[in-house]
Amino acid sequence: MNSFEHIHFAEIILIASGILYTLHGLIHQLIVGAAVGFFQFPDERQSRLILMMWITTGAFMSFLGFLPAALILFFGPQPPVLAALITEAIAVGFLTLHIYLSGYRTHTQPVKIGFFFSLAFTIVLVGYLFFHYCR
Numbered sequence: 496m497n498s499f500e501h502i503h504f505a506e507i508i509l510i511a512s513g514i515l516y517t518l519h520g521l522i523h524q525l526i527v528g529a530a531v532g533f534f535q536f537p538d539e540r541q542s543r544l545i546l547m548m549w550i551t552t553g554a555f556m557s558f559l560g561f562l563p564a565a566l567i568l569f570f571g572p573q574p575p576v577l578a579a580l581i582t583e584a585i586a587v588g589f590l591t592l593h594i595y596l597s598g599y600r601t602h603t604q605p606v607k608i609g610f611f612f613s614l615a616f617t618i619v620l621v622g623y624l625f626f627h628y629c630r
Contacts, residue, residue, distance in 0.1 A: 501571030505626050512619040513564030519612045520556030523549065556613075559587055563620065572627055584620040591617050 502510075527549040563583060566576045591613040599610055 499568075502568070505623055506567050506572070509567055509619060509623045510564045512616055513560045513562070513567075516560030516612060516616045517557045517564070518560075519609070520553045520558070520560060523553030523556055523609065525553075527553070555590070556609075559583055559590075560616070577624065577627065580620060580624055584617060584624060587613055587617045587620060 527546055563580055566579060570576050591610065594610045594613060599607065
């Protein structure tokens, strides 16, 4: 598209939430040292596993936040973009479910923030898709 005529309120909300989720993923990667120290594993292999897990999860979150923002900004709600958003909504939904099932009740408050970010982003994605298909 040559202009940004396709950007309306729903697209602005999706782009803004994608940017916030991307920043959450970047912060997730930056605080990895504190996360490894929080779990206090005596074995170095376990510490490395937690380190790799936190870095890859943060990178995945950053990608999931960046993708819809870039696609909607540059291409608008074209059918291939909407198909990618449906796939992404499923992926973020599974990530949210994974965070919940992996011990949401036993995690401390800072770890629970990731659940709420993922849940909110899932709701925004599903809401955008619902809004787009119901107009």
